Amino acid sequence: MNKFIYRDFTRKALDEAYDNTNAVSNSAEILQGFETRSEILSKEYRDTMDISYGIFPREKFDYFAGEKGKGIFVFIHGGYWQMRNKNTFRFLAKGPLSQGFHVASIGYTLAPDATLTQIVDETKVALHEVCRYAKKMGADTQNVIVSGWSAGAHLASLLLNENCVSSALLISGIYNLEPISKCYLNDALNLSSDEILKLSPIKIPQVKKSIAIVVGENELSELVRQSFEFAKLRTDEKISGLFYLVPNANHFTILHELENPEGKLSQILSLLKRS
Numbered sequence: 001m002n003k004f005i006y007r008d009f010t011r012k013a014l015d016e017a018y019d020n021t022n023a024v025s026n027s028a029e030i031l032q033g034f035e036t037r038s039e040i041l042s043k044e045y046r047d048t049m050d051i052s053y054g055i056f057p058r059e060k061f062d063y064f065a066g067e068k069g070k071g072i073f074v075f076i077h078g079g080y081w082q083m084r085n086k087n088t089f090r091f092l093a094k095g096p097l098s099q100g101f102h103v104a105s106i107g108y109t110l111a112p113d114a115t116l117t118q119i120v121d122e123t124k125v126a127l128h129e130v131c132r133y134a135k136k137m138g139a140d141t142q143n144v145i146v147s148g149w150s151a152g153a154h155l156a157s158l159l160l161n162e163n164c165v166s167s168a169l170l171i172s173g174i175y176n177l178e179p180i181s182k183c184y185l186n187d188a189l190n191l192s193s194d195e196i197l198k199l200s201p202i203k204i205p206q207v208k209k210s211i212a213i214v215v216g217e218n219e220l221s222e223l224v225r226q227s228f229e230f231a232k233l234r235t236d237e238k239i240s241g242l243f244y245l246v247p248n249a250n251h252f253t254i255l256h257e258l259e260n261p262e263g264k265l266s267q268i269l270s271l272l273k274r275s
Helices: 011-017 027-048 086-098 116-136 151-157 193-198 221-236 253-259 264-274
Strands: 060-064 072-076 102-106 144-149 165-171 211-216 241-246
Touching (some): 027 060, 027 086, 027 253, 060 086, 060 116, 072 086, 072 116, 086 253, 086 264, 102 116, 116 144, 116 151, 144 264, 165 253, 165 264, 211 221, 211 253, 241 264, 253 264
Parallel strands (some): 072 144, 144 165, 211 241
């Protein structure tokens, strides 16, 4: 008999429920497109790519200067805390830049070379180093919107308590680590019971700042559920924000809506900017 290890999931079913790469048949092609467009954009800002904020190889951020006096959009890449690279997602700066934002994209050490606790700590250090740098570039360092995709949305949500952060745009995120701890993703993460409790955004006291929680209509049902349940929790606590199911978007194509200055996520970002 197959054993249920989380809700009504067997181990095999739970592995599949969080396997975004296999769920999108052309994910490799989409990611290659990200790489190509990122390389093109980075050439315009070559002097402010790969700025170190720590001693480890991935402790770097990219910076795209915006308009003087405007706020900062800080993006954290995904990859289930153990894959991907900030360089792949440089192309996303295009949408926020069109609204005048200064844009920073944070890299961090991946599991298993770092625990999730260490990864969270790195992103906090990176945020403050970004703000220190952005101040010299004429940005409004008290108006920071943090954002992330997939695991990056999880990390961004844990930055809400930082004083400089005004709001967040969370894209296709993970907000409850319990199922992550029971599937293939934990082979590299090796989550402790303390981390599951203290680093699950849905399990900790909520920061009363406005956030937008978005997820693609065509994403895996577990990703949709996690986003919906996190949004509902915050709504029940009467915290301002919104939940949006992006039509016809999967876990990868949803990012086109941030790259595109007229995309759905760019429109939501514009609303956060005014809130």
